[in-house]
Each structure stands twice: as structure tokens, then as C-alpha cells.
Amino acid sequence: MTSSVWAVIMAGGIGARFWPLSRLERPKQFLSVFSAEPLLAETVHRLGGQLDAAHILVVTNALHVERTRELLPELPAENVIGEPVGRNTAACIALSAKLIRDREPDSRVIVLPADHFVGDAEEFLCTLERALLACQGGHLVTLGIAPDRPETGYGYIQHGEEEICAGVHPVRTFAEKPNLATALRFLRSGDFLWNSGIFVWENDALIAALEVWLPETWEAVAALSSAPGQPDFGAQLAACYAGLRPISIDVGVMEPAARVAGKVRVIRASFPWNDVGTWAEVHRMLDGDGEGNTTQGEALFVNSRNCHVQADRRTVVLLGMRDTIVVDTPDALLVCPLSQDQEIRQVIQRLKEEGLHELL
Amino acid sequence: MTSSVWAVIMAGGIGARFWPLSRLERPKQFLSVFSAEPLLAETVHRLGGQLDAAHILVVTNALHVERTRELLPELPAENVIGEPVGRNTAACIALSAKLIRDREPDSRVIVLPADHFVGDAEEFLCTLERALLACQGGHLVTLGIAPDRPETGYGYIQHGEEEICAGVHPVRTFAEKPNLATALRFLRSGDFLWNSGIFVWENDALIAALEVWLPETWEAVAALSSAPGQPDFGAQLAACYAGLRPISIDVGVMEPAARVAGKVRVIRASFPWNDVGTWAEVHRMLDGDGEGNTTQGEALFVNSRNCHVQADRRTVVLLGMRDTIVVDTPDALLVCPLSQDQEIRQVIQRLKEEGLHELL
Numbered sequence: 001m002t003s004s005v006w007a008v009i010m011a012g013g014i015g016a017r018f019w020p021l022s023r024l025e026r027p028k029q030f031l032s033v034f035s036a037e038p039l040l041a042e043t044v045h046r047l048g049g050q051l052d053a054a055h056i057l058v059v060t061n062a063l064h065v066e067r068t069r070e071l072l073p074e075l076p077a078e079n080v081i082g083e084p085v086g087r088n089t090a091a092c093i094a095l096s097a098k099l100i101r102d103r104e105p106d107s108r109v110i111v112l113p114a115d116h117f118v119g120d121a122e123e124f125l126c127t128l129e130r131a132l133l134a135c136q137g138g139h140l141v142t143l144g145i146a147p148d149r150p151e152t153g154y155g156y157i158q159h160g161e162e163e164i165c166a167g168v169h170p171v172r173t174f175a176e177k178p179n180l181a182t183a184l185r186f187l188r189s190g191d192f193l194w195n196s197g198i199f200v201w202e203n204d205a206l207i208a209a210l211e212v213w214l215p216e217t218w219e220a221v222a223a224l225s226s227a228p229g230q231p232d233f234g235a236q237l238a239a240c241y242a243g244l245r246p247i248s249i250d251v252g253v254m255e256p257a258a259r260v261a262g263k264v265r266v267i268r269a270s271f272p273w274n275d276v277g278t279w280a281e282v283h284r285m286l287d288g289d290g291e292g293n294t295t296q297g298e299a300l301f302v303n304s305r306n307c308h309v310q311a312d313r314r315t316v317v318l319l320g321m322r323d324t325i326v327v328d329t330p331d332a333l334l335v336c337p338l339s340q341d342q343e344i345r346q347v348i349q350r351l352k353e354e355g356l357h358e359l360l
Numbered sequence: 361m362t363s364s365v366w367a368v369i370m371a372g373g374i375g376a377r378f379w380p381l382s383r384l385e386r387p388k389q390f391l392s393v394f395s396a397e398p399l400l401a402e403t404v405h406r407l408g409g410q411l412d413a414a415h416i417l418v419v420t421n422a423l424h425v426e427r428t429r430e431l432l433p434e435l436p437a438e439n440v441i442g443e444p445v446g447r448n449t450a451a452c453i454a455l456s457a458k459l460i461r462d463r464e465p466d467s468r469v470i471v472l473p474a475d476h477f478v479g480d481a482e483e484f485l486c487t488l489e490r491a492l493l494a495c496q497g498g499h500l501v502t503l504g505i506a507p508d509r510p511e512t513g514y515g516y517i518q519h520g521e522e523e524i525c526a527g528v529h530p531v532r533t534f535a536e537k538p539n540l541a542t543a544l545r546f547l548r549s550g551d552f553l554w555n556s557g558i559f560v561w562e563n564d565a566l567i568a569a570l571e572v573w574l575p576e577t578w579e580a581v582a583a584l585s586s587a588p589g590q591p592d593f594g595a596q597l598a599a600c601y602a603g604l605r606p607i608s609i610d611v612g613v614m615e616p617a618a619r620v621a622g623k624v625r626v627i628r629a630s631f632p633w634n635d636v637g638t639w640a641e642v643h644r645m646l647d648g649d650g651e652g653n654t655t656q657g658e659a660l661f662v663n664s665r666n667c668h669v670q671a672d673r674r675t676v677v678l679l680g681m682r683d684t685i686v687v688d689t690p691d692a693l694l695v696c697p698l699s700q701d702q703e704i705r706q707v708i709q710r711l712k713e714e715g716l717h718e719l720l
Contacts, residue, residue, distance in 0.1 A: 020677070300714065302706050314689070315719055317380070317707055319696035321684075326695055329674070335686055335695055336679035346662050347677055354660065359675055 003106045003202070005132060007051055008096040010197075011040055011060040011068065011114035012086050017278045017344045020332035021310060024360050029060075029114040030067065033282060033296075039115040041071055046121050047110075050128075057099065058114070059083060059092045062234075078229035084238040088246040089197075090217055090253065094210050095237075098221045099228065100203050108132055109206065111199040111249075117285065119272025127269045131200035134168045134265055138205040140257055142171065144193025144266040145273045150183035153277055155195035155250065158186075159266045171264040174255045193266060195250065196273055206253075209263065214252045217244055278341040279325045283308035293318070297328070306338070332359050363466045363562070365492060367411055368456040370557075371400055371420040371428065371474035372446050377638045377704045380692035381670060384720050389420075389474040390427065393642060393656075399475040401431055406481050407470075417459065418474070419443060419452045422594075438589035444598040448606040449557075450577055450613065454570050455597075458581045459588065460563050468492055469566065471559040471609075477645065479632025487629045491560035494528045494625055498565040500617055502531065504553025504626040505633045510543035513637055513702075515555040515610065518546075519626045527628040531618040534610055553626060555610065556633055566613075569623065574612045577604055638701040639685045643668035653678075657688070666698070692719050 011029045022028045029040035037045070044056060053074045060068050062082030069080050081099070083092065093111055100107050110128055118124045127143060135141045144157045155177055159169035174195065178186060186192035210218035220240050226233040258264035274281055286294035286308075293301040297311025304318040310327040318326065325341060327334045334347070351359050371389045382388045389400035397405070404416060413434045420428050422442030429440050441459070443452065453471055460467050470488055478484045487503060495501045504517045515537055519529035534555065538546060546552035570578035580600050586593040618624035634641055646654035646668075653661040657671025664678040670687040678686065685701060687694045694707070711719050 300707070300710055300716070302710050303700075303703070314691050314693055315716065316693045317695070317711075319694065319703060319707055320700035321695055321697070324695065326693070328693060331674050333674055333676045333686070333688060333693070334679065335677070335681055335684065337681070340663075340680035343663070343679060347660070347679055350660060350662050356660070356675065 003108050004055065004104060005051060005110065006055045006057065006100050006104070006107050006203070007047055007110045007112060008093065008100075009040065009043055009056065009058040009112050009114045010089060010092050011058050011064070012083055012092055013113075013115060016348050017341060019327075019344050019347060020329045020334050020359065021327055025063070027061075027064065028276070030064075030071070033276060034117060034285070038071060039117075039276070040068065043112055043114050043116070044072055044075075046118060046124065048121070048125060050125060054079065057081060057096050059096060060114075061086065078227070081228055082234070084234070084241050086246070087241055087244040089249040090210075090214055090247045091221075091241065091244045093199075093206070093249050094214065094217050094221045097203055097207050097210065098224065101207065102227060105204075107203045108135060109199075109201060109203050113197045113275070115276060116196070117272075117274040117276045119274075123271040124269075127267060127271060128200065130167070131267050134165070134267055135201045135205070138202060138208070138263065140205060140209060140254060140264045141168075141200040142254065142264065142266050143196045143198040143200070143269045145196050145269050145271075147187055147192065147194050150180060150187045151194065152178060152180055152183050153281075154275065156186050156192045157195050157266050158189075158192050159268070161191070164265065167268040169266055169268070170262060171254075171258040171266045174250055174258065193268060194273070196269065197250075197275070199249070199254075205263075209253050209257050209261075212261075213256050214247070217247075217252070220244060278344075279308055279310070279327065280338050280341045282310075283325070283338065299326075308338070363468050364415065364464055365411060365470065366415045366417065366460050366464070366467050366563070367407055367470045367472060368453065368460075369400070369403055369416065369418040369472050369474045370449060370452050371418050371424070372443055372452055373473075373475060376708050377701060379687075379704050379707060380689045380694050380719065381687055385423070387421075387424065387475075388636070390424075390431070393636060394477060394645070398431060399477075399636070400428065403472055403474050403476070404432055404435075406478060406484065408481070408485060410485060414439065417441060417456050419456060420474075421446065438587070441588055442594070444594070444601050446606070447601055447604045449609040450570075450574055450607045451581070451601065451604045453559075453566070453609050454574065454577050454581045457563055457567050457570065458578075458584065461567065462587060465564075467563045468495060469559075469561055469563050471557075473557045473635070475636060476556070477632075477634040477636050479634075483631040484629075487627060487631060488560065490527070491627050494525065494627055495561045495565070498562060498568070498623065500565060500569060500614060500624045501528075501560040502614065502624065502626050503556045503558040503560070503629045505556050505629050505631075507547050507552065507554050510540060510547045511554065512538055512540055512543050513641075514635065516546050516552045517555050517626050518549075518552050519628070521551070524625065529626055529628070530622060531614075531624040531626045534615045534618065553628060554633070556629065557610075557635070559609070559614075565623075569613050569617050569621075572621075573616050574607070577607075577612070580604060638704075639668055639670070639687065640698050640701045642670075643685070643698065659686075668698070 065082035131141045156175040158172045292306040295309040298315045299309035300317045302319045304321040309316045312328040323338045425442035491501045516535040518532045652666040655669040658675045659669035660677045662679045664681040672688040683698045
């Protein structure tokens with residue numbers, strides 16, 4: 001009998017680059033970008049009936065626990081965990097590992113970002129099945145997406161030549177977001193894949209790796225004596241998180257585990273995937289008109305080319321514009337060049353400086 | 361005893377270039393562009409207490425008669441005349457001349473566009489006083505604005521060398537909107553002035569000129585037997601206007617009267633003036649921030665330069681934009697380059713094609 005499967009949905013992001021549609025109170029995972037369903041709900045429902053709802057944990061900011069429970073009423077309330085502060089992915093994953101171990105010692109775990117796009121749910125589930133097999137024996141498995149362009153917005157994973165089984169390779173290196181020249185080299189090499197941030201492992205294997213590579217993080221979460229739903233859990237977690245070092249699971253565990261211990265495998269995935277990081281990504285993924293303009297909501301493009309409009313309740317008209325994003329909401333409107341969608345953080349900063357906190 | 365003075369406010373325009381703030385139901389003269397008061401009300405009130413309200417006629421489209429009366433309750437209702445269709449300025453002025461003659465045969469008349477900006481009301485009134493003197497003896501007087509830039513959006517008036525009295529010259533030619541090279545030549549010449557569309561004349565002199573240069577137009581309006589406020593005036597006017605040729609007073613009367621009869625004088629005016637034809641004009645006239653950005657309403661400019669925002673009730677954020685206009689209204693939003701503000705008519709056309717009549 002194989003061990004049971006859990007899923008951890010990482011929903012702690014703020015998604016500032018989707019401002020003004022995303023706000024502190026309504027981060028990206030709550031936005032309905034490609035369908036009527038918010039990204040977080042899509043992520044949970046994409047798992048289909050494969051997992052018992054009691055085996056799905058969602059880790060989000062404490063601010064968003066209630067909203068998450070409302071969005072996902074099928075989940076037990078104690079499966080939605082509120083982090084008192086964000087401490088990057090290693091903290092979130094270590095906490096989840098601790099909670100899963102407490103409930104079911106012998107488990108395999110799928111870790112998923114809450115707010116990505118997956119274009120082929122069937123292929124996605126099939127890849128997860130393969131990853132659940134590939135992780136057996138203590139391997140940390142990450143899903144790598146075969147790149148179709150020299151994307152500079154993603155991290156990359158270089159795999160080794162050995163093919164352990166179909167599409168499963170040892171990981172050689174993790175690479176940060178490259179510049180364009182490097183991204184072109186990665187694309188041509190054939191052995192670099194996009195780092196999807198999706199992981200599959202045996203819970204015990206992850207805990208063992210945490211004990212080696214992030215022992216302070218693991219010990220801090222392992223020391224929690226209270227469980228979600230118990231009265232003092234929030235206070236314990238706040239004290240625990242206050243002392244945690246913010247670090248990503250990639251940097252804190254996966255890289256050293258790959259480099260030193262040879263414990264990491266990557267599975268080459270071929271489902272359409274996008275981290276939906278910016279409006280430019282949304283623009284790229286939508287079908288454009290003859291001039292490459294895309295829209296969600298009512299828009300009219302006159303002599304305009306390669307623009308994206310995110311309309312609210314009004315008609316947005318672009319006349320003679322090129323490569324421009326317009327995002328309309330009831331209380332704030334953003335206009336910026338497609339190429340500057342990474343700079344939206346500057347807007348957030350300025351809103352704070354100007355005291356426009358109600359727009360954050 | 362000098363003759364009494366009347367004013368005719370020409371308010372028949374549609375102001376499509378101010379879309380989406382201007383609409384069929386709310387043309388430019390009803391917009392409050394530079395103060396809390398709509399341009400039309402500013403135009404009337406700028407005349408101050410100099411004129412009896414009973415001596416001010418406003419000629420507008422029949423669609424806008426009620427709104428105009430509400431805006432200007434001090435005017436007798438019959439002084440707001442609704443044109444059944446627009447037939448350009450000659451028709452409007454001929455009709456006004458007929459109505460004024462019926463009420464007071466010996467009058468002088470000031471003709472004013474309803475929707476222009478005048479920066480110095482005192483200098484403006486002083487110039488009108490001088491024009492009222494200069495028109496005596498049957499001269500048609502037009503106000504010419506000393507240009508301070510090679511504007512290509514205005515018509516020009518070339519005056520003769522002779523100075524009849526201080527700042528009053530015979531008109532040599534009327535020139536259409538020039539290209540930039542010609543506008544530069546006009547600016548350097550010193551004898552070209554902007555055609556403000558403001559005229560002053562004795563009513564009888566204008567009627568005499570109409571009889572010579574636009575006899576069909578004059579005969580058609582002179583044949584009206586009914587007066588505003590009488591039950592059949594609307595029907596008579598509709599029948600009359602249906603047969604009128606649309607032509608401007610400049611082309612139909614002023615040009616030939618200047619060229620052939622030498623009857624036209626221009627008075628050099630020095631008050632700040634602008635026809636407020638486009639959003640680019642509004643942008644030019646407002647005080648910008650350090651980067652040349654202007655706004656009416658709440659806007660935040662981040663790394664942006666030389667932009668204009670016309671905000672409604674939301675905060676408009678421009679990030680990394682250059683030379684761009686954003687006009688926000690409750691049901692429609694326009695984004696376009698400053699240089700394309702003349703092309704807004706294309707938007708109107710597309711809205712018609714797409715059946716979006718509620719936005720016209």
C-alpha cells in the first residue's frame with residue numbers, strides 16, 4: 001500500500017505587480033484572470049477528485065484566512081493556515097511538513113504555488129503521478145517546464161544527462177533569472193528547464209533535508225506544540241515566525257541538496273504553464289486581435305497595436321497607442337508601457353509616500 | 361446717443377475632440393474645463409454687467425436649448441435659440457442679425473464663440489469697447505490675437521500696414537490653418553494674427569454684407585415671420601435651415617468683404633486666448649509639475665513626463681508614460697498620445713460602427 005498524498009498550496013503572495021486589480025486585501029490568488037474562478041480556486045480544483053479535501057493545506061497570510069475559507073468551503077477550516085508574516089517558501093513548506101507529519105506520518109506531498117496558470121489539467125495530473133512515483137526512495141522532485149522562448153522572468157533548472165526513467169533527470173544546477181543572452185543560451189542548450197516552483201516529495205525526505213540544510217527553521221516549526229484550530233496556535237506561530245530567517249526553498253534546500261547530496265530530480269513537464277507574474281504575461285497568453293491587442297472587458301482599439309486592456313465596468317478606448325497596458329478598477333486606474341510592468345512596485349511605494357493607503 | 365449693444369453667443373458646436381468628456385448630450389460648451397463654471401457660462405458672465413441680459417442671444421443646437429436655459433436662468437427664455445441642424449457660423453449669425461433687427465433696429469453686435477478661453481477679462485472687455493468704436497461707420501471688425509507660437513491649429517488674419525487708430529488695421533487676407541513652416545513664417549512676419557472668431561459690427565452693416573455676399577442665406581432668414589417663443593417658430597426655422605448652405609462667416613462674408621470691399625478691420629488683441637480645441641490645448645494651458653505633467657482630478661505620475669490626466673472619481677496612475685492623454689469618465693475612458701488628439705473623431709466613427717451609441 002502506497003502512502004497517502006497531500007497537497008500544500010502556497011498562497012502567501014501579495015502580487016503587487018497586478019496592482020491596481022490586486023490589493024493588500026485582494027492579492028493575486030483571489031483574482032479571476034483567465035476564467036470566472038480565482039487563481040487559487042483553480043489551483044485547488046485542478047487537483048480534481050484525486051485528493052481528499054482533508055489532505056489539502058492552504059498556507060496564506062493571516063489577513064486572508066477568512067477569505068480563503070469562504071473561497072474553498074470544501075476544505076476543513078483548520079486546513080487553511082494563516083502565516084503571521086511572510087517568511088518566504090522555506091518557512092511555509094517547513095510548517096506544512098510539520099503539520100502533515102503530525103496528522104499522518106507517512107505521506108507524500110505535492111507543493112504548488114496558488115497563482116499560476118496551467119493549460120492542460122490532464123497532462124498536469126499525469127505529470128504529478130509520475131512525480132509521485134519518482135520521489136519514492138527519498139528524492140526531492142521538482143517539475144521543470146520545457147521552455148519555448150528565452151524568458152528572462154523565470155528561474156531555470158539545468159538537468160544532468162542521465163535519464164533515470166522517462167523524462168526524469170538528476171538536477172545539476174538551479175539558475176536565477178537570466179539576462180536575455182543567457183536565456184538564449186539556456187534555450188538552445190536543451191538541458192535547461194523553467195523552475196515551476198512545483199515540488200513533490202516524501203514528507204520524511206523533505207524533513208530530513210530541512211534538518212540538514214535549514215536546521216533552525218525546522219527546529220522552530222517542529223517545536224510548535226499547538227495545532228491549527230487550537231486557541232494558542234496563532235500566538236505560538238507568531239512567536240515562531242518572528243525568529244525565522246526568510247529564505248526560499250530553492251536556495252535553502254533544493255540547491256544544496258542537489259549540489260552536495262545529489263538528492264534532487266527534475267521531471268520534464270510539457271503542460272502549458274505560466275507564472276502569471278505580470279500583466280505582460282496575461283497579455284501574452286490571451287488571443288489578440290489582428291494588431292495583437294488583448295482585452296478582458298470592454299475595449300475599443302483604434303490605430304493601436306500590442307496593447308492590453310483590463311477593463312472594469314466602462315469602455316476603454318485606446319487611440320494610437322503602442323505596447324501599453326491599461327488596468328481599470330472602480331477606484332484606481334493604471335496606464336503603463338508593457339515593458340515597465342515590473343516597475344509597478346514603484347507605484348506601490350509612491351502610494352505609500354502620498355498616504356493613499358486606501359489604494360494599496 | 362450711441363446705439364445699444366447686443367451679444368450673440370455661438371454655442372452650436374459638438375466638441376467631439378473632447379470625447380469622452382464631451383458627448384452629444386453634453387458638448388464642450390457645457391464642460392467646466394478651467395473653473396467650476398461651464399465654458400458657456402464663463403463666456404456669458406465674462407461680459408459682466410456691461411450688457412443687459414435681454415441683449416444676449418445664445419444660439420445652440422435644438423437638443424441643448426433646455427440645458428442652456430437651465431445654465432443661464434438670467435437670460436429670457438426666448439433669447440436661447442435652438443437651431444434644428446448645424447449650418448455653420450454664417451447661418452447662425454444671419455439668423456441672429458434678423459432677430460436683433462426685429463427687436464431693435466439700430467444695434468451693434470458682438471459675436472462670440474461659446475467655448476473659448478480668455479485669460480484677462482478686463483483686457484478683453486477693454487478690447488471689445490475699442491472694437492465697438494472701430495466698427496462705427498459700417499466696418500466689420502474682427503479680433504486678432506497676437507501669436508506667441510507657430511500654432512497650426514488656428515486660422516490667421518493678415519493685416520495691412522495702415523493703422524487706422526491704435527491697434528486697428530484693415531484686413532488684407534484670411535488664411536486657413538497653416539502647416540508648421542507657414543506658421544513659423546506667419547509668426548516672424550509680425551502682421552499675422554490668430555483669427556479668434558470674435559466679431560463686432562453694426563447690425564445693419566452685417567446685414568448689408570450678407571445681402572451682398574450671402575443673399576440666399578439672408579433672404580431665407582429674413583423671410584421668417586414668426587419669432588422665438590411663438591408656436592410656429594420652430595417649424596419655420598426647420599424649413600428655413602433645411603435649405604441653407606453650410607458656410608462659415610469667414611469664408612462667406614469676411615473674406616470677400618475684406619478682399620473686394622475693404623470693409624473689414626482687425627483689432628490687435630493682447631488678452632490671453634485659446635480656442636480650447638483639444639486636450640493638448642488644455643494640457644498646454646495648465647501648470648505642470650516638474651516633469652510637465654498636468655492634471656484635473658486625482659492623478660499620480662511615476663517616471664512620467666508631459667502627460668495630461670483628466671480624472672473623474674478615481675485615482676489615475678501613469679507609470680513610465682510620455683506625452684499621453686488619459687480622460688476618465690464614469691462610462692468611458694480614453695488613452696491616446698498628445699499628438700493624436702485631433703484624431704479623436706476616428707473614435708467617434710468607430711463607436712458608431714460598433715453600435716456603441718450610448719457612448720456618443
